[in-house]
Amino acid sequence: xxxxKIYEGSHQWIMFGRDEGKPNNVIDTNQxxxxxxxxxxxxxxxxxxxxxxxxxxxxxxxxxxxxTDLFASHQDPDVISSLGLWDQALTNAKLHAPAIWxxxxxxxxxxxxxxxxxxxxGGTIKLDSVELQIIPAHYLHSxxxxxxxxxxxxxxxxxxxxxxxxxxxxxxxxxxxxxHVEKMRxxxxxxxxxxxxxxxxxxxxxNLDIDILAPQHGRMFKGDDVKRFLDWFDxxxxxIAV
Amino acid sequence: MTxxxxxxxxxxxxxxxxxxxVMVVAKEIxxxxxxxxxxxxxxxxxxxxxxxxxxxxxxxAKETIELVTNINIYALVLYRxxxxxxxxxxxxxxxxxxxxMAEGAVxxxxxxxxxxxxxxxMQDCQRQFKRDVSQLLGQLEAVMHHARAARVIAANSRIEAxxxxxxxxxxxxxxxxxxxxxxxxxxxxxxxxxxLSIYRNS
Numbered sequence: 275x276x277x278x279k280i281y282e283g284s285h286q287w288i289m290f291g292r293d294e295g296k297p298n299n300v301i302d303t304n305q306x307x308x309x310x311x312x313x314x315x316x317x318x319x320x321x322x323x324x325x326x327x328x329x330x331x332x333x334x335x336x337x338x339x340x341x342t343d344l345f346a347s348h349q350d351p352d353v354i355s356s357l358g359l360w361d362q363a364l365t366n367a368k369l370h371a372p373a374i375w376x377x378x379x380x381x382x383x384x385x386x387x388x389x390x391x392x393x394x395x396g397g398t399i400k401l402d403s404v405e406l407q408i409i410p411a412h413y414l415h416s417x418x419x420x421x422x423x424x425x426x427x428x429x430x431x432x433x434x435x436x437x438x439x440x441x442x443x444x445x446x447x448x449x450x451x452x453x454h455v456e457k458m459r460x461x462x463x464x465x466x467x468x469x470x471x472x473x474x475x476x477x478x479x480x481n482l483d484i485d486i487l488a489p490q491h492g493r494m495f496k497g498d499d500v501k502r503f504l505d506w507f508d509x510x511x512x513x514i515a516v
Numbered sequence: 517m518t519x520x521x522x523x524x525x526x527x528x529x530x531x532x533x534x535x536x537x538v539m540v541v542a543k544e545i546x547x548x549x550x551x552x553x554x555x556x557x558x559x560x561x562x563x564x565x566x567x568x569x570x571x572x573x574x575x576x577a578k579e580t581i582e583l584v585t586n587i588n589i590y591a592l593v594l595y596r597x598x599x600x601x602x603x604x605x606x607x608x609x610x611x612x613x614x615x616x617m618a619e620g621a622v623x624x625x626x627x628x629x630x631x632x633x634x635x636x637x638m639q640d641c642q643r644q645f646k647r648d649v650s651q652l653l654g655q656l657e658a659v660m661h662h663a664r665a666a667r668v669i670a671a672n673s674r675i676e677a678x679x680x681x682x683x684x685x686x687x688x689x690x691x692x693x694x695x696x697x698x699x700x701x702x703x704x705x706x707x708x709x710x711x712l713s714i715y716r717n718s
Contacts, residue, residue, distance in 0.1 A: 326610050329627070330617035337626035362607045362637075363630040383603065 275331045278446050280486055280494065281427040285310040285404050289488065290331050292442055297323060302440065303352050304490050306431055308424070309335050310402035315343040316360075317422055317431050318353045318490050325356040329363065338363060343399060344387070345408075346371040347433035348416030349378050353490065358383035370399055370408070372418030392420055409478065411435065413471035421479075428485035435475070436503055437461050438492030448493045451502045458492065459510070466512040476508050521602055524645075527711040528598050531591045531652075534704040535584050538659065541697045541704075542580040545666065548697070549574035552673075552690040559683040565676040566687055573669055573694055580662045580701065587655050594648050601641035608634040649715045656709050663702040670695035 281287035291304040305328055306317040314336040320328050332341060341364055346354040357369065361383050371379055373391030396408040407423040414435050422431040438458035448454045466472060487495040487503060495503045553570040556563040611631045618624040670691050677687035
């Protein structure tokens, strides 16, 4: 599992991905960790297949008893099918996830972890002195979908938005936006169902000060590529399968 | 999923299937008892010895139905336990793998507690499963006992039927149907016991 520290300040953001041991027929995912003094938040912790390498990677940064929070942007298995395993490993943790998916996500087993339902208008996650904002991103692609914004680190974790299917050796940041576009066009056209939802989301995130846009698949965008991505996405017609 | 786990799931699921067939047959015995009672009533003195047997057959059928209903509830508990054991074993294996992969990590040692806890939970489940299997086997033995009793009754019914004059054929048919049903119950329950017995002491 490749580990990249993407923010180092009063707290840290670490990206995990490009797992060499993952089965070939399982989509590659990026997991993010926000590490504060005494707590650790896993953002979209991944599928059950990924649990062991993910846990092993996190143990380089935090002990098990300080993994206190999980966040699931939506209900997909590549996002959170490891929940049943985290549920047995963690004794004092909360899962922040869309309220509308609670009954569904509990199928993965969530007995010891406290489910903290996120209402449709979003909310916050407080980790020690760090306050993260939960930004609504409904219908992008899931009907109950959220992203996480850290105003201090200026990172927006965007779930499937900004995603692309990449090879196992792909760099973690976009280095040539024009070349990257073709890797994410079909992804967004086919998985994102609503032009209206897309416009509302773009309007919302254009108001945020973002240094890094961090999707759950593919490469992260930084600096000017964040704006390039928003402009490109704005102009793209999505929901092409109907 | 290991072959052992797959077999365990199949064994537990097959109990419900075998027992639903036993239930059908037990209801048939109950019907046969009602039929025999009517014939014995018509036959009057000629089937005097048959009358108490019909009550006994009916009672036996009722008890069998009750036992099988209870066993089915128990089998469901056993199925849930199998699922639980499967999940706990999977977690234990993943935790061990995570601990191994984390060797050299700053906080690797903190994984030991979840590994130990998962191992204990898994072992608890395995012990509970063996205890429940033993109990279920005991309940299945009770059904077998009923099946054996039904065969004895069927033999007595044949003797009584032979003295029932023109009702001989009808009462013999009742005896045959009870005997056949007892055979079916015996065979189905025996299959359940064989499927489960390997888990009692595994």
